[in-house]
Structure formats: structure tokens, C-alpha cells
Amino acid sequence: MYVVTAEEMRELDRLTIEQIGIPSLVLMENAGRAVAEEVFRAAGTGRTRWGVLVGKGNNGADGVVAARHLQDAGYDVQLLYVEDPSLWKGESAVQRDIAVHYPLRSEVYVPGAVDWSRFDGLIDALLGTGSRGAPRGPYAAIIEEANASGLPIAAVDIPSGLNANTGSLNKPCIHAFLTVALAFTKRGLEQFPGAEAAGQVIVRRIGIPGGLADKLGVSTFTLTAEEMDEKQGLDAFRKRRSDSHKGSFGHLLIAAGSRTMSGAGVLCTRAAIHGGCGLVTWALPDRISGPLTGLVPEAMLQPMEDNGHGGWSAVAAEQLIPLTEGKEAMVLGPGMGRWDGDTLWMRAVWDQTDVPLVVDADGLNMMASSGTKPWPTRKAPVILTPHPGEMARLAGLTTAEVQADRIGLVRAFAAERGVTLVLKGARTVIATPDGKVYINRTGNSGMAKGGSGDVLAGLIGSLLAQGLHPEQAAVIGVFLHGQAGDRAAADKPSYALTASDLITYL
Numbered sequence: 001m002y003v004v005t006a007e008e009m010r011e012l013d014r015l016t017i018e019q020i021g022i023p024s025l026v027l028m029e030n031a032g033r034a035v036a037e038e039v040f041r042a043a044g045t046g047r048t049r050w051g052v053l054v055g056k057g058n059n060g061a062d063g064v065v066a067a068r069h070l071q072d073a074g075y076d077v078q079l080l081y082v083e084d085p086s087l088w089k090g091e092s093a094v095q096r097d098i099a100v101h102y103p104l105r106s107e108v109y110v111p112g113a114v115d116w117s118r119f120d121g122l123i124d125a126l127l128g129t130g131s132r133g134a135p136r137g138p139y140a141a142i143i144e145e146a147n148a149s150g151l152p153i154a155a156v157d158i159p160s161g162l163n164a165n166t167g168s169l170n171k172p173c174i175h176a177f178l179t180v181a182l183a184f185t186k187r188g189l190e191q192f193p194g195a196e197a198a199g200q201v202i203v204r205r206i207g208i209p210g211g212l213a214d215k216l217g218v219s220t221f222t223l224t225a226e227e228m229d230e231k232q233g234l235d236a237f238r239k240r241r242s243d244s245h246k247g248s249f250g251h252l253l254i255a256a257g258s259r260t261m262s263g264a265g266v267l268c269t270r271a272a273i274h275g276g277c278g279l280v281t282w283a284l285p286d287r288i289s290g291p292l293t294g295l296v297p298e299a300m301l302q303p304m305e306d307n308g309h310g311g312w313s314a315v316a317a318e319q320l321i322p323l324t325e326g327k328e329a330m331v332l333g334p335g336m337g338r339w340d341g342d343t344l345w346m347r348a349v350w351d352q353t354d355v356p357l358v359v360d361a362d363g364l365n366m367m368a369s370s371g372t373k374p375w376p377t378r379k380a381p382v383i384l385t386p387h388p389g390e391m392a393r394l395a396g397l398t399t400a401e402v403q404a405d406r407i408g409l410v411r412a413f414a415a416e417r418g419v420t421l422v423l424k425g426a427r428t429v430i431a432t433p434d435g436k437v438y439i440n441r442t443g444n445s446g447m448a449k450g451g452s453g454d455v456l457a458g459l460i461g462s463l464l465a466q467g468l469h470p471e472q473a474a475v476i477g478v479f480l481h482g483q484a485g486d487r488a489a490a491d492k493p494s495y496a497l498t499a500s501d502l503i504t505y506l
């Protein structure tokens with residue numbers, strides 16, 4: 001499903017009106033009716049007294065249309081114009097005049113004077129994709145009062161106050177239970193905290209052709225289950241040929257684990273096996289290989305000479321590099337720890353191997369320690385899987401800066417570094433080196449636990465080893481990882497989820 005910015009949305013509106021010839025008022029009528037239908041669906045015949053908060057732009061005009069249709073459906077509707085509408089122009093003036101003749105009841109908002117107990121619910125038609133910065137003047141005041149009223153709020157297109165492009169919230173911002181996104185969902189509705197402020201997001205077509213987004217080069221997508229099968233090949237991946245053997249599904253090398261973090265290696269290795277690859281070799285410090293023998297019986301262990309430390313500090317890169325021969329992919333990083341000179345060590349592995357590579361956890365920190373200057377593009381593909389803290393170190397930003405515009409950041413970083421990038425966290429985003437961004441919707445807060453990332457790295461490595469394109473491996477891996485979490489959370493309270501559960505439910 002396409003995900004647009006405010007600028008892209010404006011251009012799609014313009015093309016539809018000017019090139020295709022659908023009048024703007026027709027789009028607006030479709031939009032307002034769609035909002036009314038969704039409010040009616042949500043509120044039914046129980047809550048019928050609705051206040052519509054109307055701003056001066058087209059978002060407000062959509063709200064007036066919705067009010068007409070709700071009144072027709074038998075609701076008791078009241079328009080609350082945020083400011084005196086007599087000076088309004090364009091389509092909001094057209095809708096204002098229609099409202100007079102319809103007639104719809106209306107009043108001009110006076111701060112502190114609204115009796116909110118008159119309403120069962122509110123429609124937020126204050127600001128849409130044309131808003132800039134934090135709501136000002138009466139817009140700010142009415143948003144604060146509406147939130148404080150405790151009434152359920154349905155937002156038209158976006159909650160007023162939301163940054164439609166990043167998902168960050170201005171102060172104040174409407175907190176809605178439902179957002180009817182018009183024509184396409186917006187980036188800000190798909191990333192937190194915007195996704196929280198939006199409540200349930202329902203996308204309604206209003207007459208803008210879907211194909212126009214492709215023509216315009218919109219390259220951000222959410223993944224529906226159908227698209228996973230049709231466009232990402234999940235279905236095809238699940239069907240294994242009946243004459244296949246373990247050699248058909250690739251051999252993955254994993255460099256992970258150390259004395260205090262051996263579990264990261266166990267989880268990564270087990271996830272890789274459950275992810276379907278034919279063979280897994282787990283390279284780990286010799287000292288810990290003894291106690292771990294037999295823990296993952298399906299994997300081959302490759303003890304690395306470690307001077308008895310149980311860590312990687314004494315393991316020369318030259319020990320690891322030859323092990324990549326004959327492997328289809330490598331995962332490097334989970335639970336490895338850090339040591340003096342590890343950045344050069346990592347760089348040697350980066351430069352001197354030619355397997356597709358998944359870098360996670362400490363592997364990412366090793367890269368970040370060399371500064372923000374990009375490493376040379378490898379011949380074989382690279383997938384980086386940072387959480388926001390690791391991403392911040394890689395990009396030389398703070399975690400808050402990373403979270404402020406996750407989609408914008410990953411797209412730019414992946415393109416600049418020539419890597420596939422998986423930025424984890426609620427609504428994980430995946431960026432490809434050629435500029436596409438996917439937003440994942442599977443998963444739940446029960447997965448916010450140590451070990452989840454190790455499972456994801458192993459799973460993506462497993463998919464790469466099976467010959468999937470890096471984009472496909474990253475997207476399918478993230479989707480299945482979240483889906484496993486959702487399946488597990490259907491069987492037990494989500495707080496009780498473990499990383500091992502994710503593997504069981506893959």
C-alpha cells in the first residue's frame with residue numbers, strides 16, 4: 001500500500017483535478033462522505049450527537065461535507081468554526097454557504113465557552129496536509145479543549161497537529177480513536193508517535209487513481225498480507241520443491257556470542273535454522289563452545305581460537321574470513337562484545353569477504369566507531385539491522401533525532417551507503433539502496449525484549465542464504481518475525497513473550 005508525504009498528496013490532488021479532470025468539489029464530496037460513513041460505522045445508533053471542528057482550509061471543508069451526510073443519516077450535528085468563516089475563500093467558502101442553506105447548525109468557537117457535554121463525539125476537520133508547524137491561536141486552544149473533553153475524536157485525513165511526513169506530534173495534537181486517511185495513508189500515520197495519535201487508520205478512496213502514485217514515483221509502502229505474497233514472493237518462498245535436499249537451501253555462517261552473551265548466538269542460530277536454510281555453521285569463541293555443545297543440535301559449531309578468553313578479542317579476522325568460503329551468507333555481530341581494534345577487524349571482514357552479509361548489534365557498533373564516513377561499497381550485498389540507538393551511532397545523531405524522522409533517515413542512509421537498512425522498533429522500517437522504503441505493521445510490544453534482535457538477524461541471514469534478494473530477505477524476515485510475535489501473543493499475555501517464543505512460532 002502506498003504511503004505518501006503531504007507534498008506528494010498535494011501533487012496527486014493537483015494531477016487528478018487538472019490532468020484527469022475530476023473537479024475538486026467531487027473529490028471533496030467523496031472525502032466527506034467517506035468520513036461520515038466511517039464515523040457512522042464506528043458510532044452506530046448509540047452515539048448520535050456530533051460536533052464537527054472546522055478549520056479554514058480544505059480539511060475543514062471535508063468536515064462540513066461529512067456533517068451534511070451524518071445529518072442525513074439522522075445524527076444531531078453541530079459545526080464549530082474555529083474562527084469567523086465570513087472571510088474564508090475557495091472551497092471552504094462554498095461548503096460554508098451550502099451549510100447555511102442545507103441547513104446545518106453552526107457557531108463560531110469562543111475559547112472556554114463550549115459546553116462539550118452536548119456531544120457524544122467530535123470530528124476533527126481543523127488541519128490536514130496543508131498545515132505547517134504547531135497549531136496556532138484558536139486552533140491550539142480548540143485542540144486542547146477537545147482532547148480534554150474526553151470525547152472520542154475521529155480525525156479527517158490526519159489528526160490536527162500531527163506532522164504528516166514524520167509522525168512527530170506538534171503541541172498540541174489531536175488524539176483520535178479513528179483517522180480516515182483520504183486517498184492514501186500518510187507517512188506520519190504509519191510511524192510512532194503519530195500512529196498512536198491517529199488511532200485506527202482507515203484509508204478510503206476518493207476518486208484519485210491508485211496508479212497515479214506509481215507514476216509520481218511514490219516509493220514508500222506498507223505491507224499487507226496480500227502484498228507479501230504477491231509482490232514479495234512470500235508464498236513462493238514457503239512452497240519448497242519436493243525433490244529438494246539440504247544443499248538446496250543454502251549454508252549460513254554466523255559469527256556471534258561470547259562468554260557473557262552466549263544466548264545471542266544460540267537464538268540467532270536457532271532462528272536461522274527455523275527460518276529454513278539448509279545448513280548453519282556457528283563460529284564462536286573456543287572457550288564457550290564446550291558448554292554450548294548440543295544446545296543447538298541442528299547447527300555445526302566452529303570453535304575459534306580465543307586464548308581461553310571466551311571472547312573475540314584474540315580471534316584474528318584471518319580465522320573467520322576463510323570460513324565464508326562455500327557459504328551463501330554470513331550474520332555477524334549478535335553478542336560478540338567489543339574489544340580493542342575491533343573496528344579494523346570488522347573492516348577486514350567487510351573488505352576481504354564476498355558473501356552477502358547481515359551486520360547486527362556489536363558488528364554495527366564496530367562500524368560506528370570508525371566515524372560516519374561511509375565504508376566502500378561491498379561487491380556482495382549488506383543488510384544492516386540497527387535499533388534506534390545503534391542507528392544513532394552509525395549516523396552520528398542522537399536517538400531522538402533518529403526517531404524524529406525514521407523514514408527520511410533510512411532512505412537517505414541506505415542510498416548513501418549502498419546497503420539495505422532495517423531500522424528496528426515499533427513499525428520497523430526497511431530501506432533499499434535504490435530508494436524504496438517499506439513499513440512493517442506486524443509485531444507487538446511483547447517483542448521489546450533482549451534477544452528479539454538476535455532472532456531477526458538469524459532469520460534474515462537464513463533467508464539470504466536461501467538465495468532471496470536482500471530486499472526480499474529483509475522485508476520477509478521483518479514481516480515473519482513480527483507475525484511470529486503476534487501468533488505468540490495470541491497464546492499468552494504479550495508481556496510474557498520471550499525471544500525463544502518467536503522462534504517457536506516462526
Ligand SMILES: NC(=O)C1=CN([C@@H]2O[C@H](COP(=O)(O)OP(=O)(O)OC[C@H]3O[C@@H](n4cnc5c(N)ncnc54)[C@H](OP(=O)(O)O)[C@@H]3O)[C@@H](O)[C@H]2O)[C@@H](O)CC1
Pocket residue numbers: 013024025027028031055056057058059060062126127128129130131132133134135136137139156157158182206
Ligand atoms: N485539494 C483537494 O481538492 C482535496 C483536499 N482534501 C483535503 O484537504 C486537506 C488539505 O487542505 P489544504 O491544503 O487546504 O490545507 P488544510 O490542512 O486544510 O489547512 C491549511 C490552512 O490552515 C492554515 N494553517 C496552516 N498551518 C496552520 C497552523 N499550524 N495553525 C493554524 N493554521 C494553520 C493555513 O492558513 P494560512 O496560515 O496559510 O493562512 C491554511 O489555510 C487534506 O488534508 C484533505 O482533508 C481532500 O478533500 C481531497 C481533495
Ligand SMILES: [K+]
Pocket residue numbers: 059124125126127128155156157158159160
Ligand atoms: K484533521
